[in-house]
Amino acid sequence: MLANHAKLMKFFMNAGEIVGRKKLQKMIYILKKCDIPFEEKYEFHFYGPYSEELTLRIEELCNLGFISEQKEQKSNYYQYRYTVTTAGEDFLEHSMVEFPSCNDKIEKMKEKSSRFLELVSTMLYFDHLTKEEVEEKVQVVKKSSNYTHADLQAGWQFITELK
């Protein structure tokens, strides 16, 4: 029961705390591209790969009381902070779902900004293209983000480290 929810809960347990929905979206996408078996479907959106299914599933986990969501007011926007609750830990104890270890990847991503993870997830979205084509495509679809050559190089290096 709720196997896909349980996988996300394992992720949250490993992560400890996640700050920001955008960061959460990109982290799950990057893990998916590293063959971690999340099943949430992603599409390309204005800010890179985005999964409505993931958004709804997180909302379900919050409504079930498995995840705590704190809404924080920033200067001109809101930000959300996620942690696992005691009920969430109980749920995981009953769950039989298998989930490969990916703590190192999660830790690496947590250290990065959501803007950088947006770049990396966008690069991974086009991983069927050649390196040059990926860079060209990123500059086209992320024109307003003004990613530099150095950003792209850092992105490639990060992808190599993760995989």
Add this chain to the structure above:
Amino acid sequence: MYKDEQLEEEKVFKDPVHRYIHVKDRVIWDLIGTAEFQRLRRIKQLGTSFLTFHGAEHSRFNHSLGVYEIVRRILFNFNGRRHWNKDERLLCLCAALLHDLGHGPFSHSFEKVFKLDHEAFTRQIVLGDTEINHVLRRVEKDFPQKVADVINKTYEDKLVVSLISSQIDADRMDYLQRDAYFTGVSYGHFDMERILRVMRPLEDQVVIKQTGMHAVEDYIMSRYQMYWQVYFHPVSRSAEVILSKILHRAKHLYEQGYQFSLKPTHFLSFFSGDVSLDDYLRLDESVVLYYFQMWIDESDEILSDLCVRFTNRKLLKYIEFNPNSQMNEWMELYQLFKQIGIDPEYYLVVDSSSDLPYDFYRPGEEGERLPIYLLMPNQELKELSRESDIVESISGKKRTDHKLYFPMDFIEALSDDQPEKNKIKTILGLTTIE
């Protein structure tokens, strides 16, 4: 040139939602005539909802024409406005018409069970050796790629993308009205003409002139009501659960080397996970329903029973279910079902709202997803829910639920002497107080 060629006489399709769909471009007319586009007549827009709302037999063909028509009207209004590049007109119309091209039969369940992606098939149809591709290539060599990029939302001009895919796009505006019309519900209506009049193109998105806020509120409200009343309807979800279990069972049997009485030729590549474009295009809903009818006579009792349920609308019953507070009950039920010989993998199913592909309007976090923006008189942009109390109040509502589906008839058919029967009925809350 082919891309500018106009039909001698405008063609019109009579349409119950938009009254008329107008076609003057030769390219659009030729695309509609292709085999791949005509196939959409055999894919229902609302999947299993026809088992709940008997009118909901409309197809993705109807919807695709509707989205095309809405974009055509939007572009008519955009003509001459700043930020709008009229050279993108044909690209927008083609992408609108073809945006759902890759949907398969009962798309959602098929994608989940067989790990498919309809967007990938849309790309293959647009870029591969197909009638669609031949028409698009006549426009320009790289035109198929441009159409694929718009549909995939990776095209450089974000304004073009946002017409087909955003929080207030032609796709949603058509399906809300069309689904309302064909299901017969009274929600889902809003003043689209007004919304089209207050849409304004900006550099990379469409925004709504502030004076049109109330029309957009109405659109958001109908979206909210349609989700709960139509898209998340528990009976349609029951049918979806059965459909998904049929596909799982057939795949499982194939993997076990089961000998089907009727060789499932059309499904073989789906079972083995190697679906070619030709295989994909051949399998429409008529074919799927034919197999379901034939599988009723299979010797495998589970496959046969599930197909009877789907074909004859003998659906699973449900109760509201809370996976947090009722976890122990679920585990007990699982064991009881096994004891009485009802396979819980097929007959005890928790279905969550996130299992469905429809989304609500959410303002979200900055950089998470592009919201609807209002264009204020001073040219400032403001997110809709910051200005509209109605939208803000809907955005804060709980929008998730879980249901537990089970075969009531199997349980009722158990002997009253069987102790498990009462235990199951008690847990499911089915006991009557005497």
